[in-house]
Amino acid sequence: MSTLSELPVEQIEETPTPSAAGELSGRLFGQTLGAVELVNVYLGVELGLYRSLTEDGPATPAELAERTGIDVRYAQDWLAQQAVTGLLTARGDEPSTALFSPADGVRETLVDEISPFYVGGMTYIAPSVGRALPSLVAAFRTGGGVPYAAYGPEAVTAQGALNRPAYENSLIDEWLPQVPDIQARLADTARPARVADLGAGVGWSSIRLAEAFPHIRVDGYDLDEESIARGRRYVAERGVADRVDLEVADITQPLPGGGYDLAVFFECLHDLPHPVAALEVARRSLAPGGSVIVMEEHVAESFTAPGDEVERFMAAAGTIWCVPQGRIEADSEVVGPLDIRPAVMRRLAERAGFDDVEILPIEHPFWRFYRLDVRS
Secondary structure (H helix, E strand, O other): OOOHHHOOHHHHHHOOOHHHHHHHHHHHHHHHHHHHHHHHHHHHHHOOHHHHHHHOOOEOHHHHHHHHOOOHHHHHHHHHHHHHHOOEEEEOOOOOOOEEEEOOOHHHHHOOOOOOOOOHHHHHHHHHHHHHHHHHHHHHHHOOOOOHHHHOHHHHHHHHHHHHHHHHHHHHHHHHHHOHHHHHHHHOOOOOOEEEEEOOOOOHHHHHHHHHOOOOEEEEEEOOHHHHHHHHHHHHHOOOOOOEEEEEOOOOOOOOOOOEEEEEEEOOHHHOOOHHHHHHHHHHHEEEEEEEEEEEEOOOOOOOOOOOHHHHHHHHHHHHHHHHHHOOOOOOOOOOOOOOOHHHHHHHHHHOOOOEEEEOOOOOOOEEEEEEEOOO
């Protein structure tokens, strides 16, 4: 048997120390804990349990079950789990009879869908990816893609809910003021502007633009039929159907409309199989003097490992969500969220025929904003 002194130096150095293995084991346990707790949060959002507790008041398991139409035993176990986690408080020693109330912050983060702190949409990622996992495993082996539809209706919910708070609270009041000439063009009632919302999803950005500038026309385009169907309902509910039109369309192909004073890509370019083609379509659809605004991921300007939490989220989303969806075509050039860095964005824009690429002075932890123009 070899002694430690007889082992090669390389082997000694590569053997993980117990402390390193223990630290990694603990980290992975924490991530597993977070995953299973997130699924429980999803149940609370989907079944309206948090909403009932915040809007109808504290409840025992029996009361919550009656209010929401769920089974009493499942209500009891869910309430107890949420109290153990710290998202609810419990008054009483027995879960079956205790009175449960939401902890501070639950309304803003898990009930109020337009709160700037709302993250309920994130919980839908778990069941959505769960649906797609068999297809993801196959795609990893074959090099193919995974169609958006494979992620189920939860994907549409997640995609729509994740960015909605930013559109509701920041698009008009914080982002547009950083591009005053575009803001002024949208505000011009003498020459009503036309806007193309490319990759519009369920249409929350289109809706907010139309509400803020009632005289403009917004055409939203997205390839997903379910997203557009939901978006049309939201447009009608918000009373802007006379000036917002959502259509199913491939935004890498010539658009039904044109002459746009502004075209926007809100966090979708990195998902597309052909991002340059989409940018070319946007450029050709502009009216003279029109501009394109692209909102993309605020990743580091060069590959960084290990990365911060934002970088880690983008990297993880890329492997299970963005890149597989963008590889549904054999000749795909999908970029993915981790690689949509400023230098890459500039190359894409230049290939699409834009002369000027400007990073806008809009501060956001998750997104970076670009303005693309063609010189007259």
